[in-house]
Amino acid sequence: KQEVTQIPAALSVPEGENLVLNCSFTDSAIYNLQWFRQDPGKGLTSLLLIQSSQREQTSGRLNASLDKSSGRSTLYIAASQPGDSATYLCAVRGNTPLVFGKGTRLSVIA
């Protein structure tokens, strides 16, 4: 059974810092990995989708990498801003639909 773990559970950084969020999964037989953002009381917004054949994806200040063989992904946020404060969720899709991690709650302090 696929299990997804995100470390750290919470993170607080000053504005302008670059940061890395980590995601690990136990079964490397995946189709893709998706990073989401969730604001308090809101739904999930898809940030990046990495197919199993890809190593990384970039969107603006965000860069996500995937190492399928080791069961790891990272989300890199450059020059963090207070507006980046949210919970970031990692999810993997294999033979079953998305399996989610518990998320990392990010606070960017102005």
Place this chain on the structure above:
Amino acid sequence: DAGVIQSPRHEVTEMGQEVTLRCKPISGHDYLFWYRQTMMRGLELLIYFNNNVPIDDSGMPEDRFSAKMPNASFSTLKIQPSEPRDSAVYFCASSLAAGGYEQYFGPGTRLTVT
């Protein structure tokens, strides 16, 4: 497209009452998913449909939960009778196909059972 639409956004009900949550997927999407989110357990898949047919309902917690998809543009998740431990946020999501396609989520329904 308006995205995935869910209603109601908030529902407060008393224990024992029937609750019906509704979802309209993105037009043209073949897959529809129902998830539940709690602080303790995070996001869990309850059931998913492909072309209106339930494929996997192993995540449905009990017989009190049922889901239907009568057509490609509408799905319901029903809880009867509801219990306080059902309090959670319920999300609906859809995707174009299986495998490598992105899932799009609705805004969720926050259910409180007193």
